[in-house]
Amino acid sequence: MVVIFIDLEITTYNSLIYLINTKFMSTMLDAKIPSGPINEKWTDFKSHVPLVNPANKRNIEVIVVGTGLAGASAAASLAELGYKVKAFCFQDSPRRAHSIAAQGGINAAKNYQNDGDSVFRLFYDTIKGGDYRAREGNVHRLAEVSGSIIDQCVAQGVPFAREYGGLLSNRSFGGTQVQRTFYAAGQTGQQLLLGAYSALQRQIGLGNVTMMTRHEMMDVVMIDGKARGIIARDLISGKLERHFGHAVLLCTGGYGNVFYLSTNAMGSNVSATWKAHRKGAFFANPCYTQIHPTCIPVSGDHQSKLTLMSESLRNDGRIWVPKKQNDTRLSIDIPEEERDYYLERRYPAFGNLVPRDIASRAAKERCDAGYGVGTSKMAVYLDFAEAILRYGKGEANKQGIHEATSEQLQEMGKGVIKEKYGNLFDMYKQITGEDPYQLPMRIYPAVHYTMGGLWVDYNLMTTVPGLYALGEANFSDHGANRLGASALMQGLADGYFVLPYTIGAYLASDIRTKAIPTDSPEFVQAEIEVQERINKMMSIKGTKSVDYFHKKLGKIMWDKCGMARNEKGLNEAILEIRGLIKEFWSDVRIPGDTDEFNPELEKAGRVADFLELGELMCVDALNRNESCGGHFREEYQTEDGEALRDDENFAYVAAWEYKAPSEFELHKEDLVFENVKIAQRSYK
Amino acid sequence: MNLSLKIWRQKNANSEGKFQQYDVQGISEDMSFLEMFDVLNERLINEGDTPVAFDHDCREGICGMCSMYINGQPHGPGKNVTTCQLHMRSFKDGDTITVEPWRAKAFPIVKDLAVNRSAFDRIISAGGYVSVNTGNAQDANSLPIAKDNADDAFMAAACIGCGACVAACVNSSAMLFTSAKISQLALLPQGQAERAMRAEKMVAQMDTEGFGACSVTGACEAECPKGISLENIARMNREYYGAVLSSK
């Protein structure tokens, strides 16, 4: 295994050089993929994984941090199995985790539409969609369990959309040619989370889960090299608490908010996983960020977050810009032949349903070239006029109206669109003040999802024994680009169907460990360190608000580590971020006290961690001298501007070990493709 | 535009609260109500003052975290919007806006505009679920459900648990919230086995938490940002009385 040591302790841009010290280490990153044919690995694993007997389960405590899809499903399932579970979230209720905001749908290889779907096809689409940077074993398992997720959710009473015959309805998402996406209007995440939440609340009611809301995890407690608990802060009283667990699961979501503006909820953060990283958990592929093509464009400096317009809209909406540069006419005044449906033009096979990374870059390309629309010129149109007419005709036929007027057709068509996407259209109108039933939406790409995360093996265990990562918090299944409707699938797969099995492999050998008292020295020391950090932050009493730093970091990241990156920009970004870290720790102003409800203090802790993560993202992006999926290095592109991978040198997972501030060591996990032929990705 | 804000300030659950006035300038009509609060808070921080605490997270109307009582209306003016979706174009230059937290015995104040709504979670724990362990499910399509029932269940399930219904009600009743969950599950075949028990237990928990009775004023429906309808309360009453009668 080749290990590259990168020393970035150099202060000026010109002298920024890598000390590349290649040596061979005996420790390989072992993903613990079971042997055997791909479609038998998981079944075989389940038949042989050690079990914990029911009597022992009652004495084993598991800490679950986060109650989104991954955390709520894991906590409920583990409690059903008989483990003693303690769950944490920073919101006032587990039902408010960021998963609630997911809109478009969840994939599953059910083949209910009889359109040729299968476990293998979902596996293949995900590997290809991820630009051949994901691990085959994990992805195949994900596809295998996908069907059970839908069964489980329906049994819980999740009201998915249905056809008149009473069976489940499906829609298409990007990067696929089958209809495998299950949905509940534009509120799929809400309905799935409420399903998992109800299972969790049931276990809370039964006394099997202790739920700690408005609690933030501040650090992982390590004892004898294993994760044995956490330090948490009660956000209302400000008190620090110590909690023991035989194992700790981090289900704390993604880190898109490192960009300040993103479609993530305001509180989404990297802190839990970053704290784990500092305690020894490797951080994998941090530079893989998903920029979603269809979001409401930025409207001004006051903007605090960006709003997604679900990918499902690309089922019916057509994306275009004027053929003429700087065209100032209203959208409806531009005749059909003067419109450039650039996705349909460039990618005839997939058209408007190309994967996200491709759609985003294509939008940026058009806007940079001067074809953008709206006042800022940083937007493209997403137009439903044709779909409204098509649906109108369909409805007229259904109702037997043969000579419908165009008003009637419009009316009926809008009715269908409303049923499919009503909440999204309302949201668009609320925010922009424009009516998308009349005018095309204006959209632009925005930060949405992070494929990178804590490195985990097949069991979802990080490099720290006893510490697991589930859902968006891990790096495992989406390679360099996630397909739409696959995050919900992965979060629930991890929590309902994967971890409850794989954790047995660790806990079965831990049944003799008695609960460790929280007055043991490791707990005491961990709490002292957390307290000291808080005190240090509060004592700065500088002149700038936390948001000032967050916005500055966001701008650096968006400009230099966003949709397109290059070596020069990344080197600059690293230095700028280091400067910002110094400034933060000498000039941040946090009002209020530590022993009270203090949202500014919470934000400060999160931004401090985002700053460090931002640097690592740039280091990772700089190391990866290729373009793949969401990681687009301008130096590496084909003649027609597509991402140019370098499979010979970069078909690996980059897993970074934290050494010291600004010092990270690279470990690699080689990606082996035995079931999918690695090829240049084409959607033409 | 320039605005005058009268905001409820209260240090914690045990202290007295009072209104305090703040003037804000240069507010753009494209800002959301919470972005206007961001502007105010940024200024308070820079002036060495304590920013106003309020709950929020998704800022797109789905998490149910935001909860401001604006000019006497939960989530302010406008139909079917949460506080975070309310935009400043709903106000005009020179307006005075009064902002308070949800007021209900069962929702104690945490600080300023943030309240504790964990009573809602306990109502769900009492019975707002189908008892099906992971792995117990049959194939999803082996249970066809009439589209109308599925759609109605979905409409009820759209509740975001924000608590505006309680804040709007003179009796601080949680009937709309509770009935939405009971309805969702009563409309679906999956919910049948536990139907009677669910209604009884959830209603009992609602009373234990200290929410008031329903006098059918309809204020909850009028203020609910997700359009949860009063029909759900009627359905819950049928479920509840049916359950009580059959268990006697």
Ligand SMILES: Cc1cc2nc3c(=O)[nH]c(=O)nc-3n(C[C@H](O)[C@H](O)[C@H](O)COP(=O)(O)OP(=O)(O)OC[C@H]3O[C@@H](n4cnc5c(N)ncnc54)[C@H](O)[C@@H]3O)c2cc1C
């Ligand atoms: C607007 C939007 C729409 C989306 N639509 C789709 C879609 O249609 N289909 C799809 O597949 N995916 C979609 N996604 C992606 C998907 O929603 C997320 O990737 C997924 O829900 C993440 O789930 P999770 O359980 O990993 O984390 P989250 O749901 O983010 O939950 C994180 C949990 O961790 C807790 N937490 C975090 N930090 C701490 C801490 N330090 N201490 C204590 N608790 C902590 C939080 O309280 C929360 O409970 C969408 C994402 C966005 C932003």
Ligand code: SF4
């Ligand atoms: S019923 Fe409406 S007002 Fe009440 S909690 Fe649900 S969404 Fe909020």
Ligand code: FES
């Ligand atoms: S902040 Fe989520 S609903 Fe308003």
